Each structure stands twice: as C-alpha cells, then as structure tokens.
Amino acid sequence: MGNSQLPTDETQFWIVSGIAALAVLLLISRLLRKKSCGGCSSKVLPKDGGKH
Amino acid sequence: MIRSIKARQDLLGGPVRLASISANTPFELVSDTVPGEQRQLLEAMGLAGAPGSLRVCRSGSPCIVEVDGTRLGLSSAIARCIMAVPLPSSR
Amino acid sequence: MISTSVTPPRAVLLGQPNTGKTTLFNRLCGLRSHVANYPGITADARIGRWQPGDTTIELVDLPGVYSLDLDLPESTLCRRFLNGKLGEAKPDVLLIFLDASKLARTLRLYAQATRLEIPICCVLTMADSALQQGSSIDIEVLEELLGVPVVSIDGRRRSSLGPVSLAVESATVPSRTPPDDPRDWSRATADSAVIVTDPEARATVTRRTDRIDQFVTHPLWGTLTFLTVMSALFLTIFWLASWPMDWIDALFSVASSVIEGALDAGPLRSLITDGVVGGVGSTVVFVPQIALLFFLLSLLEETGYLARAALLADRFMRPFGLPGHAFVPLLSSHACAIPAILCSRLIPDRQDRLATILVAPFLSCSARLPVYVLLISLLFAGQPLLAGLAFTGCYLLGAIAALLSSLLVRKTILRGPSRPFVMELPPYQRPSIGHALEVAGERSWTFLRKAGTVILLICIALWWLSSYPINAPSAEVQSLRNQVAAASTVDEKTAIEKRANRLQAREQVAASFCGRAGHWAEPILEPVGADWQLSVAILSSFAAREVFVSSLNVVLGAGDDSGAVGSIARVRNSVRDDGSALLTPSSAGGLLVFYVLAMQCLPTLAVTRRETGGLRWALLQLGYMTALAWALGAATRTLLIALGWP
Structure with missing residues (x-):
C-alpha cells in the first residue's frame, strides 16, 4: 500500500479528466498540423504537391 | 558521324539488339526505338541519343551494361529496343 | 559571394542520384534523412540550417537528377526550384556534386547548371571509389577547366568537411560556358582531370x-x-x-x-x-x-x-x-x-x-x-x-x-x-x-x-x-465482499478479496x-x-x-x-x-x-x-x-x- 497524501477520489477524478481532455486536445492539434511523416525531422517543400 | 557509323556497319556487320549481345564485348550505340519520356532518361544516362561506347556486363534478362564507367540494369524490353554495332577492337 | 541579408543565404545541393548529396546534407545540418545506396531515394527537397562559424546558411537538398531537362517529377522540381518558380527566390549558391569515379557523366549536369547563372562551387565525392578503380582527380586542373572552386570531401568523415564552407564562400558564376550538347566537352574535361594511377585496378574491380x-x-x-x-x-x-x-x-x-x-x-x-x-x-x-x-x-x-x-x-x-x-x-x-x-x-x-x-x-x-x-x-x-x-x-x-x-x-x-x-x-x-x-x-x-x-x-x-x-458493483461483487467479512482465515480473506477486485474491475471496463x-x-x-x-x-x-x-x-x-x-x-x-x-x-x-x-x-x-x-x-x-x-x-x-x- 502507498503512503502518499493524495486528494480524495472525486478531486482525483477531476484531475485525471483534465489530463485526459488535454491529451485529446494535444492529439487533435498534432494531427491537424502534421504535414509530413513523423519519421522526418525536416521540412518538405509545400509547393511541389500535385505538380507531377 | 552517321557516315562513319555506316562505314563501320559495312565493315563489321549490321547493328544488333542489345538483348542479343554476348557479355564482355565493347559495342557502340547506333539507334533505338525506345518510346517518349523513357528515351529522355536513357539519353541522360548515356544510353540513347548520340553514339557512345558501351560494354555488356551481363546478357539476357536482366541485362547489365556499362556506359561511361556506370553500370545500368535494363529490363529485356528496353534491351530489345537498343541497337549497337561492335567496336573494331572486339573483332 | 554570399550576400549579408536579413534572411540567411540559400545554398542548394544539386547532383545526380547516389553522389553523396544527402550524406553531406545530414552531416552539415545535423538533420537525418534516409541515405540509400541506390539512385533516387530523395523524392522531396529538404531544407536545413548549416552554421559554419558565425554565418548561417540555409541548405536545400534537391532530389538526385540525371538531367534538368527531363520530363520527370524530380527534374521538374529541380528546374522550377532553381529558376525561382516555386514561390521562393533563386538560390544564392549551387553546390554541384561530381562523382570522381564517373566524372564525365556527372559533368553533364554541371554543364546544364552553368546556364542558370548562379554562383557555383563543385563538391567532388567518391574519391575512394575512384582510387579503388586506379584513378584520382587533379583538382587544380579541374578548377582551371571549370573556372569554379572544387572541393573534395568524404561525406562520412566529419573531418573532411572543413573546406566546404570556404568553397561556398568563393563560389562564382563560371567564366566558361560549356556547349549546349556537353557530351564531348564532359568527356574531354574528364580525360584532362583524371590521373590514372593503376591501369590494372579498374580491370580487377570490373571483373x-x-x-x-x-x-x-x-x-x-x-x-x-x-x-x-x-x-x-x-x-x-x-x-x-x-x-x-x-x-x-x-x-x-x-x-x-x-x-x-x-x-x-x-x-x-x-x-x-x-x-x-x-x-x-x-x-x-x-x-x-x-x-x-x-x-x-x-x-x-x-x-x-x-x-x-x-x-x-x-x-x-x-x-x-x-x-x-x-x-x-x-x-x-x-x-x-x-x-x-x-x-x-x-x-x-x-x-x-x-x-x-x-x-x-x-x-x-x-x-x-x-x-x-x-x-x-x-x-x-x-x-x-x-x-x-x-x-x-x-x-x-x-x-x-x-x-x-x-x-x-x-x-x-x-x-x-x-x-x-x-x-x-x-x-x-x-x-x-x-x-x-x-x-x-x-x-x-x-x-x-x-x-x-x-x-x-x-x-x-x-x-x-x-x-x-463509474459503474456500481454488481450483486455478485457485493456478495463476495460480504464473504470477505465472514472468512475465517487470512488466506481465504485475501483470495476472496482478490476475486472481488478482479470481477469489479472487469465489470468496470465492460461498462x-x-x-x-x-x-x-x-x-x-x-x-x-x-x-x-x-x-x-x-x-x-x-x-x-x-x-x-x-x-x-x-x-x-x-x-x-x-x-x-x-x-x-x-x-x-x-x-x-x-x-x-x-x-x-x-x-x-x-x-x-x-x-x-x-x-x-x-x-x-x-x-x-x-x-x-x-x-x-x-x-x-x-x-x-x-x-x-x-x-x-x-x-x-x-x-x-x-x-x-x-
């Protein structure tokens, strides 16, 4: 058993719910701004798309 | 240039398809029937356009040739479209 | 040669496939892109920042091309980029890659690039491959023939990259322009610059x-x-x-x-x-x-x-x-x-x-x-x-x-x-x-x-x-909890409690x-x-x-x-x-x-x-x-x- 002084379960619920909501927001923002593979750390010239 | 190739053909025999040349013999490109865009790339790689010497490293399918010190792998379909005449040293 | 404007000067790497461009780009920028030993792995232009000394240079790694005139996607990209037709300004410097083991072939691209009227410096790579084949390049002769600075590097060795910044600094618009059909010119230039050191080596490697x-x-x-x-x-x-x-x-x-x-x-x-x-x-x-x-x-x-x-x-x-x-x-x-x-x-x-x-x-x-x-x-x-x-x-x-x-x-x-x-x-x-x-x-x-x-x-x-x-515990869980209180031994209590916990957790996830x-x-x-x-x-x-x-x-x-x-x-x-x-x-x-x-x-x-x-x-x-x-x-x-x- 732990020996920490954690807040009540209800307070903990609001904390974890806040963390989960933040996680979802971050995830959405990452997916929206992602223009290239996560495997590449470099920029890709945007103007080439569809030119071929 | 064309006249000199013609003279050599008369001397050494007519042009043959790349696909049917045996390995390790030096040849000179004379003509090709490669279509459109593909021909541009071959020209840039030294395999079409103007006469140039080449060596067949591996005959058959796939075909490997050496042009300007570079090895190129060709499918048999392309090798059939390129015509070459043997260089005098190979005779 | 590099202008001192607010935006960093832009140097572009141009070369035929497999001449070591991406390796040098990775070395200079600290960015990593995949470098493969076959032509055409770079399908996109990549941009990175290189900081030689106090200056910052924007480096662009263009895809490898055999010619700028081809009607292929990578040639189109290079042509449009180098002519400033992609919404970007024309580059300040071109670094053209020459392969020492096939100099004549790579010089043809150089000849095309001279038409762009952009300051050029040449980067000679694959000197080790050329040496293996019994030849080396006289850099002074090559510089003289091209009229632009030439630097020899081994992209894999960081220590060999020092001269690159000097070459970029002294890049110049070539004074001599090769003919429109550069095949004979490139062969003649290569013949003059290549020194054959071991005539037998090439035959051995070829065999x-x-x-x-x-x-x-x-x-x-x-x-x-x-x-x-x-x-x-x-x-x-x-x-x-x-x-x-x-x-x-x-x-x-x-x-x-x-x-x-x-x-x-x-x-x-x-x-x-x-x-x-x-x-x-x-x-x-x-x-x-x-x-x-x-x-x-x-x-x-x-x-x-x-x-x-x-x-x-x-x-x-x-x-x-x-x-x-x-x-x-x-x-x-x-x-x-x-x-x-x-x-x-x-x-x-x-x-x-x-x-x-x-x-x-x-x-x-x-x-x-x-x-x-x-x-x-x-x-x-x-x-x-x-x-x-x-x-x-x-x-x-x-x-x-x-x-x-x-x-x-x-x-x-x-x-x-x-x-x-x-x-x-x-x-x-x-x-x-x-x-x-x-x-x-x-x-x-x-x-x-x-x-x-x-x-x-x-x-x-x-x-x-x-x-x-949160799901309320089921009757079965409640019943198990009641049994815990009635259990006679500690072991029995622990076992029933574990069962109750497991069942409750499963019910919770299911609901x-x-x-x-x-x-x-x-x-x-x-x-x-x-x-x-x-x-x-x-x-x-x-x-x-x-x-x-x-x-x-x-x-x-x-x-x-x-x-x-x-x-x-x-x-x-x-x-x-x-x-x-x-x-x-x-x-x-x-x-x-x-x-x-x-x-x-x-x-x-x-x-x-x-x-x-x-x-x-x-x-x-x-x-x-x-x-x-x-x-x-x-x-x-x-x-x-x-x-x-x-």
Whole structure:
C-alpha cells in the first residue's frame, strides 16, 4: 500500500479528466498540423504537391 | 558521324539488339526505338541519343551494361529496343 | 559571394542520384534523412540550417537528377526550384556534386547548371571509389577547366568537411560556358582531370563486379540469395532482440511496482501505472527490434546489393503489373508506408505509380512489428525457430497480398502496359557500421518520440475512456465482499478479496465508454477472433496500428490482478468473460493475418490522398485493405479451428 497524501477520489477524478481532455486536445492539434511523416525531422517543400 | 557509323556497319556487320549481345564485348550505340519520356532518361544516362561506347556486363534478362564507367540494369524490353554495332577492337 | 541579408543565404545541393548529396546534407545540418545506396531515394527537397562559424546558411537538398531537362517529377522540381518558380527566390549558391569515379557523366549536369547563372562551387565525392578503380582527380586542373572552386570531401568523415564552407564562400558564376550538347566537352574535361594511377585496378574491380553481378542477378541463384538474405535478416532480428526486449519489459514492470508502492490506490495511481507506464512501456519494448531492422537494412543497402535486388525484382514484379522502379518504394514500405508513397513519385508512369501507392501499405512496416511480436510470442512461446518462420511468413503474406492486389488493379481500374525498366547499379562497397548505427539510432529515436507523444496521448485518453463512467458493483461483487467479512482465515480473506477486485474491475471496463464501443464492435470482429476487449484495441489502433499493443495493455491492466510481470505475460494470462483464454492459437492467428493486411494508419491515408490528388484512392485503399484483412483473418481462424487448434 502507498503512503502518499493524495486528494480524495472525486478531486482525483477531476484531475485525471483534465489530463485526459488535454491529451485529446494535444492529439487533435498534432494531427491537424502534421504535414509530413513523423519519421522526418525536416521540412518538405509545400509547393511541389500535385505538380507531377 | 552517321557516315562513319555506316562505314563501320559495312565493315563489321549490321547493328544488333542489345538483348542479343554476348557479355564482355565493347559495342557502340547506333539507334533505338525506345518510346517518349523513357528515351529522355536513357539519353541522360548515356544510353540513347548520340553514339557512345558501351560494354555488356551481363546478357539476357536482366541485362547489365556499362556506359561511361556506370553500370545500368535494363529490363529485356528496353534491351530489345537498343541497337549497337561492335567496336573494331572486339573483332 | 554570399550576400549579408536579413534572411540567411540559400545554398542548394544539386547532383545526380547516389553522389553523396544527402550524406553531406545530414552531416552539415545535423538533420537525418534516409541515405540509400541506390539512385533516387530523395523524392522531396529538404531544407536545413548549416552554421559554419558565425554565418548561417540555409541548405536545400534537391532530389538526385540525371538531367534538368527531363520530363520527370524530380527534374521538374529541380528546374522550377532553381529558376525561382516555386514561390521562393533563386538560390544564392549551387553546390554541384561530381562523382570522381564517373566524372564525365556527372559533368553533364554541371554543364546544364552553368546556364542558370548562379554562383557555383563543385563538391567532388567518391574519391575512394575512384582510387579503388586506379584513378584520382587533379583538382587544380579541374578548377582551371571549370573556372569554379572544387572541393573534395568524404561525406562520412566529419573531418573532411572543413573546406566546404570556404568553397561556398568563393563560389562564382563560371567564366566558361560549356556547349549546349556537353557530351564531348564532359568527356574531354574528364580525360584532362583524371590521373590514372593503376591501369590494372579498374580491370580487377570490373571483373570482380561482373562475377558478383552474374551470381546475384541469376534467375535461380539470385532468387535463392535474396530469399536467404531476407530470412536471415528477420531471424537475426527476432533472435537477437529478445534479450533487450525482456530487460525493457522487466524495467517497466519494476517501475510500475515502485509507483504502486508509493501511491495509494485511486484514479491518479491507475492513470500512471495502467495508462502511462503500462501503455507506453508496451510500445517502447519493441525499440530493440526496430533498431536492429534498420541497422541491418542499412548495411545491406550500402553494400550495393539492394539495387541488384531491384533489377531481379523487375522480372518478378512485371507479371503483376509493377515495374522494377517500385522495388525501392516497396522496400522502403517495410520501414514506413509514408516515405514509400512519397518515394513512388519517382516512378515515371502514372498507372505504375498509382498501383504502387495502392499496394505499398500491404508491406509490413515497423509499426506492425509490436503486434507481430505480441501475437507470435503467444502462438510460438519458447520456439524461436517457428517464431522466426512465422515472422518471415507475415512479411511474405504482405508481399503476396501486394503483388496480387497490384495484378487485380492493373487488370481492372488501372489497365495499360507498364514501362520498361532501367536503373543505375552502384559499385559494391564495404558498408559503414558507424553509418548503419546512426540510421538505427535515428529511427529508434523517432519511434521513441512517437511513443512519448502520440501513443502516450492515446493511452491517456483510452485509460480515461476505459475507467469512466463509474459503474456500481454488481450483486455478485457485493456478495463476495460480504464473504470477505465472514472468512475465517487470512488466506481465504485475501483470495476472496482478490476475486472481488478482479470481477469489479472487469465489470468496470465492460461498462466504460471503451467497453461499450468494444461490445458494439464485437459481432463484427468476432470472426477474426476478437472479443470486446480485443475489439477495443482494434478500434483504438485505427489511427496507428502499433497502438493495439498498448491499448490492449491499458484495457487489460484495469482488470488485471494476476501479478503477471511484463506486457506479453499480461496478455497471455488474460481471460474472456466466459473464463476462456483471451488469445487462443486460432484467435491469435486470425488477428495476426488481420493486422498483416489491414490499413490501420491514418497518416498513410492522408499521404495517399495528397499524392494521388483525390480522396477516392484513399477510400478505395481503406475499404479494400480492411475488407481483405477481415475476410482472410476470419478464414485463417476458421481453418485453424478446423485443423484442431482451439
């Protein structure tokens, strides 16, 4: 058993719910701004798309 | 240039398809029937356009040739479209 | 020569394929892009910042081209970029790459670039290859003939890069312009600059290369060599990686225990142990395999063998409607389908390109590795040889599905002949272990970064969805709790309490948002072997397939009280609602086939849409792959049950 002084379960619920909501927001923002593979750390010239 | 190739053909025999040349013999490109865009790339790689010497490293399918010190792998379909005449040293 | 404006000056790297451009770019910018020993791996221009001394220079790595005048995508990109027609200003300096071992050929591109009237400096590479062939380049003569500075470098050795900044500083618009047809000029220039040091060396190298080429491109011996090399590659990965994987697994289990000891039970502790440590840990455990795969593939690429394999592959791929050009993208697809789809821009024919893009995601990418390892470990526990063969089988199944699907699309929606194949074959060379280690390190770091960001965020969200809404304990749980009070011995009390906890946790997950979604999807996914818990993992891995393992651990973690050490052991010990094993051989087999073939990757679909210029190809890819995966997964499970595997 732990020996920490954690807040009540209800307070903990609001904390974890806040963390989960933040996680979802971050995830959405990452997916929206992602223009290239996560495997590449470099920029890709945007103007080439569809030119071929 | 064309006249000199013609003279050599008369001397050494007519042009043959790349696909049917045996390995390790030096040849000179004379003509090709490669279509459109593909021909541009071959020209840039030294395999079409103007006469140039080449060596067949591996005959058959796939075909490997050496042009300007570079090895190129060709499918048999392309090798059939390129015509070459043997260089005098190979005779 | 470089102007001192507010925006940093821009230097562009231009050269024929395989002349060492990307290697130098990576060295100078500290960015890493994939460097392969066959032509045309860079399908996009890449931008980086280079800081020689106090100045900052923007470097652009353009794709390798044989000529600026070709009507091919990479030539068009270079031409438009260099003429300032891509919304960017014309470059300040051109670094043109000349290959010392084939100087005449690479000088032709230089001749074309002189027409652009941009200051030029030349970078001479592959001097070691030239030396091996018994020749060297007189740099002073070459500078004199070209009228621009020339610097010789070895991109792999950092110490040789010092002169590059000096050459860039002294770049100049060439005073002599080569003729419009530069073939004779380039040969004459090369003849003047090349010093033959050992006339016999070239013949020796040529004979050796001829012999190796004869063997590795032989229809029978070449094919056997290819199959042997690939099987050995995957067997080595599976065998060697098992030790570090066990260590990492144990490390995360210890971390979880330590946190459980330090914190009281509650939502926060559960979030940390089940959501964060359990979820991320079960993905990180696969880093050794990913590192080994890229290390060995990089070694293989550098030897020059893979270009020959592409040549050999053309003969086998042609009957399926794919050109040999597709081999490089399809091979890249074993790492990730996204660079593979980007790389397929280099396939000149549109029909060929579309077919390659549609089937590339069938090839087993590194994100599938965690799922394969988990399911194969359950199927063949303690049998490394069978596990290795199953692993190879997964890769083969993906490849076969890709070829047959290509045949199908080329016979139906993408009818028309394929273009003939021509490809440059690089010289055979000893691979650099240091470079392979760099590639492996970079890819592993990318995977870890993904585990630390996207997968972590998905795990946290999934943990919340599997923990809420709070469900009131059932009558059975209440009854067990009452029995705890009435139990006579401590052991009996503990055992009943554990049962009550486990049952309550299972009921909680089943009633959670996740559980409800899993129950909804269960009838659809049941034929491939999934119950509602596995259905949750499959649904959550729609965006990224590697999430399957961590999702399963998050869902199972909530109901797990077995004390199992490690994520694989936890899945092995888990049960379904009826008490039967969660993953039996038949369900593991069905799911394995499902994951080999399913299109569980949102970023790939986005890239397919972008590269094909329409949503319909992406939707076709999604629908076709999912339907095929479901049908063959269900067929596999049925077959295994019929063969007596429960």
